[in-house]
Amino acid sequence: MLNILRQRRSVRDFTQEKIPPKSIETLREAVLRAPSSRNNQPWQFIFVEQRSLIEQLAKSKAHGTRFLETAQLALVVLADPEISDVWIEDCSIAAITAQYAAESLGLKSCWGQLRLRPHDDQISASDYVRQLLDIPEKFEVPIVVGFGFPPETPKGHAVAELPRKKLHQNRFTEEN
Numbered sequence: 133m134l135n136i137l138r139q140r141r142s143v144r145d146f147t148q149e150k151i152p153p154k155s156i157e158t159l160r161e162a163v164l165r166a167p168s169s170r171n172n173q174p175w176q177f178i179f180v181e182q183r184s185l186i187e188q189l190a191k192s193k194a195h196g197t198r199f200l201e202t203a204q205l206a207l208v209v210l211a212d213p214e215i216s217d218v219w220i221e222d223c224s225i226a227a228i229t230a231q232y233a234a235e236s237l238g239l240k241s242c243w244g245q246l247r248l249r250p251h252d253d254q255i256s257a258s259d260y261v262r263q264l265l266d267i268p269e270k271f272e273v274p275i276v277v278g279f280g281f282p283p284e285t286p287k288g289h290a291v292a293e294l295p296r297k298k299l300h301q302n303r304f305t306e307e308n
């Protein structure tokens with residue numbers, strides 16, 4: 133797990149190599165193992181492998197989801213806010229769980245933020261994806277994650293570059 137934490141980077145360019153079905157099945161298992169508040173599991177997951185749909189998902193936002201163009205798999209995370217008031221947290225945890233599981237499978241990934249982001253000046257990125265994938269109105273659509281194999285493996289962040297000023301000991305202190 134520590135090695136996975138150390139090596140994880142967002143990758144936005146993927147090779148054409150297909151993701152083995154077994155790896156996709158592992159990702160499907162991983163998201164369902166994500167913890168959720170009160171175990172309410174307000175999320176649902178759409179695994180998109182159809183090329184034409186992935187290309188449409190890449191257009192969810194003007195720029196920030198373009199990386200999906202080369203992704204071999206897109207995972208759309210949705211949630212029913214009636215099931216949990218902390219559905220944002222639950223969805224985020226499921227998304228990062230999938231990203232770490234992907235690292236362990238030799239895949240790379242990148243998070244695409246949909247919630248609170250526009251598709252264009254008419255509709256939101258979430259509404260665009262909702263329409264594209266026939267998602268019922270009652271669901272929120274906060275995140276899409278793209279996966280694939282990287283053309284080259286980026287280095288994890290160097291330990292010396294970690295923002296240690298954000299760490300505090302016992303109490304908040306300005307001078308650390």
Ligand SMILES: Cc1cc2nc3c(=O)[nH]c(=O)nc-3n(C[C@H](O)[C@H](O)[C@H](O)COP(=O)(O)O)c2cc1C
Pocket residue numbers: 140141142143144196197199242243244245246
């Ligand atoms: C909540 C959240 C939203 C993000 N949204 C996007 C996005 O819409 N598009 C994108 O290319 N990357 C997105 N990212 C990836 C971040 O840009 C990336 O994690 C950050 O720059 C740090 O780089 P690293 O992941 O390689 O450490 C998002 C990450 C998080 C956690």
